[in-house]
Amino acid sequence: MQIDNAMAELGPIFAGRVSRAPAILAQHGQSETLAASGRPDAVVYPQTTEEVVRIAQICARNGVPMVGWGAGTSLEGHALAVRGGVTVDFTQMDAVLAVYPEDMLCVVQPGITRERLNEELRATGLFFPVDPGANATLGGMAMTRASGTTAVRYGTMRDNVLGLEVVLADGRVIRTGTSAPKTSAGYDLTALMVGSEGTLGLVTEVTLRLQGQPEAVSAAVCAFPTLSDAVDCVIATIQSGIPMARIEFLDTASVAACAAWAGMDLPAAPHLLVEFHGSPSGVQEQAERYGELAGEFGSSGFQWARAAEDRARLWRMRHQAFQAILASRPGATAMVTDVCVPISRLAEAVAETHEDIARGSIPGPILGHVGDGNFHSVLLIDPANPAEQAEAKALANRMAERALRLGGTITGEHGVGSGKIGLMEAEHGLAWDVMRQIKQALDPANLMNPGKMLRP
């Protein structure tokens, strides 16, 4: 068998760092959500770029698929070995290789998590802003083009990855980008790789833009009479140009779940969570302007979180929303939807989605990074009930179709993986074929994370 031949070559090189133990395979064969399962034949833990090159060469020679693994938190089955093969687990490549405070850049290995990166940066006065809820790795985040609560201010991984080192399917190592703030020297391979979900190569180094820690930070949470009031307030806030650092929406069901989970006392109503970054006077001005706008939309119960601990508590609650919502239906599995629309269509998109979910039988709290026009519903399904699965799938498809009809996208930040392949044609038409042509040019044997994103 191909995998046995590959193992015979990998074994001596990765003594103690390559495994076919069932527990290890199982750990790398599951994801947090309903998604095709995909257990690898082996898991290998490289420590250097040269080792990744060896893995690629050996797998290529033996026709064995290679699937990158960061923290495994992606939500569309991205990191599952749906065609078997070797999962390349990057947790032992997790160093900060260099920090350039004067250029506000750092270079990291892909396996470092965003929380640890920010701990290591703390003393420099800088931070890395992209913040998905999960404690994902920078490699995984680059590969899904992740964003999160702060993208409204600081952008997504598209904006914050300046360069990459990538091992291609044939073992060639390329470097994309430079340390200069901009370049016009040829095709933007960095941007092509960011969001490519490991289908074009294995990332071994990431150069990241950093931000100065804001002098002053202030956060707040407040309730709104109706879902439309909250969403209309978001639209007005964004259009008014207030430079929000975060503006997050939770519908009534999400608030109930989060408040219960975090032991916080919040009224049963839709809420917005916001944060402002800047100089002390700037933050105060922004907060006042936002407060006025929120007042126009009937906000109530404003709670300010000015102290660092209070803010941490607030964002911990938001970051645990997924777990909190999951716990609100014991025994359930989640299908997490993820659409993004132009800000002018957000109210329509959220309201229609809310009604659509309400008409069915599955709970589906709605929440999201609404400053970007991006929101999710966490559809809670009994995993033993195929009818619920089908209903959830149909709901998710209607959400995606609605987003496309409104000029948006089938995925704002989670990506395609195997879960959203069926929607790619509708979004891209012939451009989807162009993606496949690029894939074929760089990975003709289809060994890099096969079965993801591209037309089967």
Add this chain to the structure above:
Amino acid sequence: MQIDNAMAELGPIFAGRVSRAPAILAQHGQSETLAASGRPDAVVYPQTTEEVVRIAQICARNGVPMVGWGAGTSLEGHALAVRGGVTVDFTQMDAVLAVYPEDMLCVVQPGITRERLNEELRATGLFFPVDPGANATLGGMAMTRASGTTAVRYGTMRDNVLGLEVVLADGRVIRTGTSAPKTSAGYDLTALMVGSEGTLGLVTEVTLRLQGQPEAVSAAVCAFPTLSDAVDCVIATIQSGIPMARIEFLDTASVAACAAWAGMDLPAAPHLLVEFHGSPSGVQEQAERYGELAGEFGSSGFQWARAAEDRARLWRMRHQAFQAILASRPGATAMVTDVCVPISRLAEAVAETHEDIARGSIPGPILGHVGDGNFHSVLLIDPANPAEQAEAKALANRMAERALRLGGTITGEHGVGSGKIGLMEAEHGLAWDVMRQIKQALDPANLMNPGKMLRP
């Protein structure tokens, strides 16, 4: 001949809009700078996407190269038909197709110039910020990944193009991107196309992010004792986090040329030109902080331009710098260099370049968008003197090598065209081969702007 066959097909479709007149061919066969000449065999002026599809199909069928043409202001021979063929001049596709003020987006045809776009946007309270000196077209700017004076604040075309319609070499039409602020749905084809210099397809529509016209604007110009003082002031300003809208450097020679050309009175010293955008109080705060910093570096002769006319005069002077410098050596042609380095290495890069130029015999005033680490020298050459050409080429190559050594790029904004092909290997190594693989996948017959950017 292939071109005759193509003309036989194009003629009836483009009656009066396809030409082989020598004057038209000559106009499309030259550029503003020293660059390989390249006269097309014909020029065609499409008015619709469908017409561009017809052109692509006819050229593909007959094996005839297709070269896009916007305003022809690119500086590395980008738009020259170095292998003959048909130049597709987009000046008759120059409409604003839609403006979405609530989403701060617009959709334009590629042939509209940035000045006219901003005129058309004026009443909306929005503007398009990317500002190369020349009155380039949005299609050309997208294709060179242009930037300019305001990129330090608003980013480059990479950041400001949200989507494209592209006619591929085989006549397929694809749409990239959506109107949502972000997406994770597959490879970022928008970013792949932006900066591709027409080598992957002809752009027929561009979706652009817009910005709110700032409430308050203030600009200033001031002199510094030495080149290092001015550049060190830029580095300190950027690192202090003051959100500059523009920060431009002119060395003594550039200042002399510009002042003479514009009839302004400026001391013979290196200068910085700056601009601040924001609320009235924000602009004042920024201007004060900058003023203090500039003072620390010995600035003198501060002139504020608060009135719109004064600012317009200041930026007109900056935008005409190229013409002004060219006029400073009558009869000369220019070779405009364009490197970009990490901000921490800017002082080194500029000082070494200045010394290098001073050692030679060719005048080469230095100026640039230094807030991005990007600067140019305009090397003034007697076109009849091959020794000067060789000296300029050698200087330009040393500038590029210096930029690479300092972690930068061979071109910050002008692009590769035919002029910088010889430097691509040094910057990209194996990644340059990956660019060629992508090109081959999408344009196997090499008909889209052949002879540019990729390995010959």
